[in-house]
Amino acid sequence: VQPGTRMPALLAHLAPDERRAAALALTHFLLDDERPQPEEATEDDRALGRTLFHSIGCVACHGPLEATVFDATKDEEDGDADWDEDLEPPDADPVAADVAGGSSSAQGVPGPRATAPTEADRSRPNVSLMHVDRKYDAAGLAAFLFEPLRVRPAGRMPDMGLDRAEARALAVYLTSMTRVDDAGAPVSHFRRDERLAARGRELFEALRCAACHELAGTTPPSADVSCNLEAGERGCIAEATAADHRGPVYTLDDRTRAAVCAPAPTAFNAEAEITREMVAFRCDACHVRGERSGVDPALSAYFRTTQPDLGEEARIPPPLTHVGAKLQPDWLRRVMFDGARVRPYMATRMPSFGEENLEGLVDELLRADGEVLPPYEMPVPEGDAAGAARDAGRTLLGTTGLGCVMCHDFNGTPSPGFRGLDLITTPERLQPAWLARFLVAPQTLRPGIVMPESWPGGVAAHQGILGGDTDAQVRAIWYYLTHGRTAHDPPGIRPAPSHLTVDGGVRVYRGRSRIAGFRGFAVGSAEGLHYAFDSELGALTALWRGEFVSVRWDGQGAGDFDPRAQPATLQRDLGVLRLESADSRWPTRAPRTKEAPRDRDPLLTARHGYRFRGYSIGADGVPTFRYSSGEVLIEERSGVVRRADREALRRTFVFDAPVATTLDLRLLGAGATKVSDREVALARVTMVLPEGARLLPREDAVLRVDLPQGRSSTSVEYCLD
Ligand code: HEC
Numbered sequence: 001v002q003p004g005t006r007m008p009a010l011l012a013h014l015a016p017d018e019r020r021a022a023a024l025a026l027t028h029f030l031l032d033d034e035r036p037q038p039e040e041a042t043e044d045d046r047a048l049g050r051t052l053f054h055s056i057g058c059v060a061c062h063g064p065l066e067a068t069v070f071d072a073t074k075d076e077e078d079g080d081a082d083w084d085e086d087l088e089p090p091d092a093d094p095v096a097a098d099v100a101g102g103s104s105s106a107q108g109v110p111g112p113r114a115t116a117p118t119e120a121d122r123s124r125p126n127v128s129l130m131h132v133d134r135k136y137d138a139a140g141l142a143a144f145l146f147e148p149l150r151v152r153p154a155g156r157m158p159d160m161g162l163d164r165a166e167a168r169a170l171a172v173y174l175t176s177m178t179r180v181d182d183a184g185a186p187v188s189h190f191r192r193d194e195r196l197a198a199r200g201r202e203l204f205e206a207l208r209c210a211a212c213h214e215l216a217g218t219t220p221p222s223a224d225v226s227c228n229l230e231a232g233e234r235g236c237i238a239e240a241t242a243a244d245h246r247g248p249v250y251t252l253d254d255r256t257r258a259a260v261c262a263p264a265p266t267a268f269n270a271e272a273e274i275t276r277e278m279v280a281f282r283c284d285a286c287h288v289r290g291e292r293s294g295v296d297p298a299l300s301a302y303f304r305t306t307q308p309d310l311g312e313e314a315r316i317p318p319p320l321t322h323v324g325a326k327l328q329p330d331w332l333r334r335v336m337f338d339g340a341r342v343r344p345y346m347a348t349r350m351p352s353f354g355e356e357n358l359e360g361l362v363d364e365l366l367r368a369d370g371e372v373l374p375p376y377e378m379p380v381p382e383g384d385a386a387g388a389a390r391d392a393g394r395t396l397l398g399t400t401g402l403g404c405v406m407c408h409d410f411n412g413t414p415s416p417g418f419r420g421l422d423l424i425t426t427p428e429r430l431q432p433a434w435l436a437r438f439l440v441a442p443q444t445l446r447p448g449i450v451m452p453e454s455w456p457g458g459v460a461a462h463q464g465i466l467g468g469d470t471d472a473q474v475r476a477i478w479y480y481l482t483h484g485r486t487a488h489d490p491p492g493i494r495p496a497p498s499h500l501t502v503d504g505g506v507r508v509y510r511g512r513s514r515i516a517g518f519r520g521f522a523v524g525s526a527e528g529l530h531y532a533f534d535s536e537l538g539a540l541t542a543l544w545r546g547e548f549v550s551v552r553w554d555g556q557g558a559g560d561f562d563p564r565a566q567p568a569t570l571q572r573d574l575g576v577l578r579l580e581s582a583d584s585r586w587p588t589r590a591p592r593t594k595e596a597p598r599d600r601d602p603l604l605t606a607r608h609g610y611r612f613r614g615y616s617i618g619a620d621g622v623p624t625f626r627y628s629s630g631e632v633l634i635e636e637r638s639g640v641v642r643r644a645d646r647e648a649l650r651r652t653f654v655f656d657a658p659v660a661t662t663l664d665l666r667l668l669g670a671g672a673t674k675v676s677d678r679e680v681a682l683a684r685v686t687m688v689l690p691e692g693a694r695l696l697p698r699e700d701a702v703l704r705v706d707l708p709q710g711r712s713s714t715s716v717e718y719c720l721d
């Protein structure tokens with residue numbers, strides 16, 4: 001019924017009829033009439049359950065239930081992690097959307113177990129869950145998952161810190177995924193038969209069930225069965241038990257059987273003891289320790305992070321190598337027993353296994369690792385030295401020092417760069433000797449970490465602080481961090497909005513903005529006429545005069561910009577496409593906001609053939625934006641020109657068409673009115689069209705251009721009142 005179970009068969013010696021009768025009697029003894037009411041399950045629950053199961057760590061021990069491979073490199077909260085590197089429009093990623101709680105799980109989901117990897121492939125067999133639908137209904141399973149240690153105090157199935165809604169969603173998902181057929185589903189109409197229950201009680205005693213199970217009203221039997229494994233006796237775990245064997249029958253694989261029968265080690269060895277516990281509790285399904293490998297490469301994709309730019313360290317649980325020398329003993333206990341966590345970006349959760357079960361392991365870790373690193377003092381500075389050390393530590397962490405806050409949050413304040421581990425917890429978490437070694441040579445303690453060497457070879461990269469003395473700098477950082485929550489933020493963690501100016505020539509600033517979307521550009525000119533370009537739309541969206549922009553870091557890695565004067569909006573939809581007919585509706589999309597950052601229809605522009613292809617900045621500082629519409633490549637650049645009475649922005653398009661074709665350019669939004677044959681106005685903006693231009697007869701200003709094969713160009717001018 002439950003493949004791989006550690007519950008031995010105790011009725012194996014009985015003939016089939018007697019066996020069935022005994023099982024029935026025991027059932028009436030153990031179960032009572034009350035059954036929890038089945039809960040209404042929704043498709044949303046199921047989808048959430050599926051996402052949780054495949055992202056928070058269940059997979060580490062149970063394996064995936066579906067062959068869906070999550071792309072671990074995809075950012076799960078916000079598709080903009082690649083903001084700076086990649087200006088291509090984000091591909092729709094149904095899996096990432098799903099993980100963020102978006103779409104339903106209905107499409108593309110293979111049937112239960114159809115393509116799941118086989119257990120034989122693995123060195124660490126997955127714990128099968130294929131029995132759960134026949135054992136639990138969703139409500140019962142939710143209760144178990146919410147507090148597994150209450151029912152199973154041994155801690156093999158740890159507490160994953162689920163809230164009730166999560167437990168319920170997982171239960172709904174698991175009972176639906178493991179459903180084999182309806183015949184085996186739990187019976188909801190059970191009535192206890194007292195006569196059978198009495199017989200069950202006798203069997204419970206006779207078969208010594210209480211040797212392994214606690215049950216009120218029963219007493220554990222004395223251990224009077226002897227079996228000398230060392231003398232070669234194999235007792236209950238012998239491979240083929242004799243026909244008259246009356247004890248429990250175990251199904252063990254050969255490795256386990258051999259391990260159980262192996263002679264016990266004669267001398268106590270802390271490391272061997274640690275290994276034993278790490279394997280028993282499956283810590284090694286998530287953590288490396290020394291030579292022992294951690295996450296199964298086949299399951300690696302299920303370990304996810306919101307900060308992919310911080311590398312594997314942000315995704316894979318930290319190594320436990322030297323952990324007894326790394327963590328402060330109190331912190332180690334808090335992680336193991338009080339749910340202390342410092343890595344909110346890691347999707348996988350560190351489970352709780354129960355204090356009684358792991359007390360010994362904590363002591364052994366502290367003992368085994370106690371002396372692996374040479375001691376390192378962090379003397380508390382006094383007098384003037386104290387203030388100097390504090391200021392130096394603060395400067396070193398900031399952007400004018402070693403830039404640590406570009407990858408680390410600080411005291412709850414988000415980093416303007418990547419949202420790595422909050423450094424304020426350092427003295428509480430880490431032992432001085434480990435930190436000192438780690439800062440100077442991060443790779444020796446955490447191989448592969450993206451953290452740069454700020455004291456390469458022990459020599460300070462920043463010579464200007466504390467005379468470039470490495471130890472003085474490391475100690476200053478420690479001392480500064482010991483100020484805890486009262487420490488003043490290091491420079492750069494939350495810069496005040498800064499005003500950008502255009503000092504001669506042209507200034508380009510990339511960032512997100514309410515006027516230019518998530519991948520916008522602000523382009524400022526010395527003449528004081530500035531514009532915004534939205535690269536997700538291929539649209540020149542706004543124009544303003546006066547001061548340029550103010551910029552504010554928002555902690556997501558992209559600066560927000562805001563024009564410093566009231567901008568005039570030109571239009572905020574896709575800039576180019578081929579309309580079906582002159583009066584077709586121009587496709588519009590719901591704007592993205594901070595509150596609802598996910599684009600509800602990310603493929604809209606792609607469906608209409610638009611693709612952003614990047615930009616370059618010419619020797620004169622003027623940017624050229626490149627994009628395509630279908631087969632046609634378009635380059636556009638804009639610059640200020642002097643007209644008789646005032647300045648105007650001339651916007652020039654250069655087309656490259658493989659065959660002659662027609663395109664429609666949307667130059668002003670709805671409400672545009674015709675002023676003269678060649679002039680159209682919208683609010684404060686007047687647009688001047690090229691000679692012979694054809695505006696379609698519509699509400700908005702859409703210019704139809706007939707392109708010959710090869711290169712051609714056109715330009716318009718915008719004047720701002
Ligand atoms: C560290 C490994 C580990 C992790 C992580 C883990 N489990 Fe388990 N789980 C086990 C083991 C081992 C068992 C078998 C229980 C036993 O022997 O007491 C088990 C049993 C179960 C059972 C069956 C209980 C029964 O009564 O038959 C369910 C259901 C289950 N786990 C669900 C989950 C879910 C859902 C998650 C993620 C939220 C999860 N597990 C995470 C190790 C793990």
Ligand code: HEC
Binds near residue numbers: 007151208248
């Ligand atoms: C040698 C120890 C041992 C003995 C003896 C034993 N069990 Fe178990 N039993 C287990 C273990 C271990 C599990 C958990 C198995 C798993 O989840 O893989 C278990 C699970 C169970 C469960 C499922 C409980 C739950 O909440 O999921 C029931 C019911 C049960 N045993 C009944 C009995 C009865 C009745 C007897 C006597 C006939 C008995 N057991 C004897 C070890 C034992």
Ligand code: HEC
Binds near residue numbers: 278318332
């Ligand atoms: C399902 C995966 C998983 C399993 C199984 C697991 N852990 Fe963890 N562990 C984590 C994650 C994730 C973290 C990071 C938690 C954080 O800091 O937010 C972590 C952190 C830790 C830390 C803190 C390390 C540090 O440098 O901050 C210790 C110690 C630890 N685990 C010990 C254990 C032990 C011992 C076991 C087995 C009894 C175990 N873990 C099992 C996922 C797991």
Ligand code: HEC
Binds near residue numbers: 314403426449
């Ligand atoms: C390029 C990004 C980056 C920079 C810059 C950076 N770090 Fe880190 N740092 C990381 C990553 C990634 C981790 C691992 C996070 C984890 O364990 O989840 C880390 C971990 C740490 C840790 C905790 C180590 C542990 O295992 O618990 C400390 C302390 C730390 N960094 C201090 C600093 C200091 C001080 C600086 C500046 C001198 C700095 N970092 C600069 C990326 C960076």
